[in-house]
Amino acid sequence: MLDQVRGDASKLSPYAQAFAALGSEYAGRGTLVDSLVKDGAIQRELDRTMSGYDALITPTTGLEMFAAEENYLDGFSVDGTHFAHYLAGTLRTPFNIANRCPVVAVPTGVSDTGVPTSVQVVGAPFDEATVFEVSSIVEELTDPMRYPFE
Structure with missing residues (x-):
């Protein structure tokens, strides 16, 4: 994508530019091997966390919610606490890095302001069957369509 817009950053949103x-910048901080070593450390920590549990x-x-019109290039604040990067608002990053762990997002309902809500079911490495089983149970126990949609 960068090759297509090189020299004309105006074709990208401020978020895409950042x-x-x-x-x-991150690509210049280390080698692929360095990155894989860090990924491995995160995977091992998640393995320790999952030890003794079928799923999280x-x-x-x-x-x-994040407002759609905002870029959050300077992070965001919640109840007076500032978070420097928008990814601090998501709880998916460790599982994206530890990609051996299957994850399913299960709709759980709608907030009072009309925003859909969900939980994520995280399984042990390569244990998709348990994740689907637990996700099915969560779905049965919640009412994701409880908000009156028009």
Whole structure:
């Protein structure tokens, strides 16, 4: 994508420009092997966390919503606490890195402001069957369509 817009950053949103710059910066910080070593450390920590459990059930995000028109290039604040990067508002990043762990987002309903809510069911490495089984149970126990949609 960068090749298509090289020399004309105006074709990209401010968010896309910042994301591309950050990616370029991170690419220069180490080698592929360095990155894989860090990924392995995260995977081992998640393995320790999962030890003794069939699955984890966590919120999918730590916020009700991000405003669609905002870029969040300077992070965001919640109840007076500032978070430097928008990814701090998501709770999916460790599982994206530890990609051996299957994850399913299960709709759980709608907030009072009309925003869909969900939880994520995280399984042990390569244990998709358990994740689907637990997700099915969560879906049965919640009412994701409880909000009157028009």
